[in-house]
Amino acid sequence: MTSLAHEFYFSPEIFALEQKRFQFQDIFLGHSSFLNESQNYFVLPHTNNTKVLIHDGEKIQVMPNICKHRYAIMLEGQGNCKSIVCPVHSWSYDLNGQIVNSAGIECDLPQHSLEAESIDTYDGFLFPQHVSALKDALKSVKEFTNINFEQLNLFAHERFSVDVNWKSYMDTFLDNYHLEAYHPNFRTFFDSRYIESIFRDDFSVQAIHIREKPQIKTPALKAYIDCHRKYVGTFPQDYGAIWICIYPNIIVEISQCFVLIAIVQPESIDSCSIYEYRLVEQQFAQHQDFLTAFDNYMYEIEYEDHDLMTRINQGRKALYQQGSHNYGPYHPTKEAGQKEFHDYIRRMISISPNESMLGDFGGSKKIASPRVSAVN
Numbered sequence: 242m243t244s245l246a247h248e249f250y251f252s253p254e255i256f257a258l259e260q261k262r263f264q265f266q267d268i269f270l271g272h273s274s275f276l277n278e279s280q281n282y283f284v285l286p287h288t289n290n291t292k293v294l295i296h297d298g299e300k301i302q303v304m305p306n307i308c309k310h311r312y313a314i315m316l317e318g319q320g321n322c323k324s325i326v327c328p329v330h331s332w333s334y335d336l337n338g339q340i341v342n343s344a345g346i347e348c349d350l351p352q353h354s355l356e357a358e359s360i361d362t363y364d365g366f367l368f369p370q371h372v373s374a375l376k377d378a379l380k381s382v383k384e385f386t387n388i389n390f391e392q393l394n395l396f397a398h399e400r401f402s403v404d405v406n407w408k409s410y411m412d413t414f415l416d417n418y419h420l421e422a423y424h425p426n427f428r429t430f431f432d433s434r435y436i437e438s439i440f441r442d443d444f445s446v447q448a449i450h451i452r453e454k455p456q457i458k459t460p461a462l463k464a465y466i467d468c469h470r471k472y473v474g475t476f477p478q479d480y481g482a483i484w485i486c487i488y489p490n491i492i493v494e495i496s497q498c499f500v501l502i503a504i505v506q507p508e509s510i511d512s513c514s515i516y517e518y519r520l521v522e523q524q525f526a527q528h529q530d531f532l533t534a535f536d537n538y539m540y541e542i543e544y545e546d547h548d549l550m551t552r553i554n555q556g557r558k559a560l561y562q563q564g565s566h567n568y569g570p571y572h573p574t575k576e577a578g579q580k581e582f583h584d585y586i587r588r589m590i591s592i593s594p595n596e597s598m599l600g601d602f603g604g605s606k607k608i609a610s611p612r613v614s615a616v617n
């Protein structure tokens with residue numbers, strides 16, 4: 242089996258199909274920690290600000306943030322509000338979405354009120370009802386970590402853009418074959434021969450072991466480990482990181498008491514936006530030096546990954562433009578997660594009414610795979 246055909250990355254037809262078939266914005270709808278005593282609303286940036294979390298005093302709801310009059314985006318950022326007031330013509334809604342003032346226009350109550358989404362929650366994570374991938378992944382990750390997902394604190398969130406196809410970003414996250422070659426830190430700290438994986442139709446989990454005799458190569462990693470020792474205690478010796486991918490575009494990285502959630506949104510064939518939310522177990526949230534050390538540790542890896550994915554995206558694009566159909570193989574264990582993701586893409590895109598366009602690149606049938614313990 243060879244890697245995903247270049248067409249999947251650069252063909253406008255496939256890009257259009259992805260937009261129709263994938264729920265890029267809706268699989269993750271935030272976490273209860275996004276709200277607290279001082280803020281009862283939080284606009285979700287990864288939905289392009291079209292959805293907002295609202296606490297009405299009793300429960301958290303996910304509400305559309307688009308006015309029913311002329312469709313303006315209403316709330317911004319996060320904060321505290323008694324009602325949702327549209328800044329454009331002052332229509333206002335109560336915290337359950339019911340219209341309370343339509344400024345001189347007669348309104349139809351159900352039709353012009355905002356309707357809360359049907360959601361489920363698990364360990365504080367919010368997601369649409371009947372979309373269980375996030376919940377299933379979080380459940381299965383508990384054999385690797387006892388992090389308290391319910392007691393997390395959001396300490397930062399940001400958006401950045403990357404000039405690669407969104408799948409190149411996902412590929413890099415799912416490639417454990419580059420860890421030694423490309424990350425000086427990971428080379429001597431993580432042991433990519435020992436990755437425990439869970440592969441399912443809609444998500445994957447990969448837990449990577451720490452080396453028997455780990456060496457710390459950069460100041461960023463050293464500062465992170467020092468802070469961990471200071472505030473948490475002995476650094477765990479089993480898993481260095483646990484990486485979850487919820488298909489198609491959600492990344493959850495668990496590093497000891499930290500959780501980093503990234504939503505990778507395609508902007509065009511050649512660019513994507515990354516919306517990152519960084520959370521920490523509540524009891525460590527006041528240690529600013531620990532949070533900064535974690536950020537620096539992550540940034541170091543992200544810079545290296547950014548460079549790597551740009552190289553791959555450029556080379557692949559050149560081959561696509563040349564009409565090349567030569568493809569490289571997968572490493573059987575270290576690229577198994579990437580292959581699983583590609584199988585998902587093949588399955589989702591190959592059910593096309595216009596299948597001929599995919600030529601030989603049609604999908605494969607998924608057979609539920611058991612937990613795979615990767616050695617070498």
Ligand code: FES
Pocket residue numbers: 308309310311312313327328329330331332
């Ligand atoms: S667009 Fe919101 S009140 Fe007119």
Ligand SMILES: [Fe+2]
Pocket residue numbers: 413419420424542545546
């Ligand atoms: Fe990497």
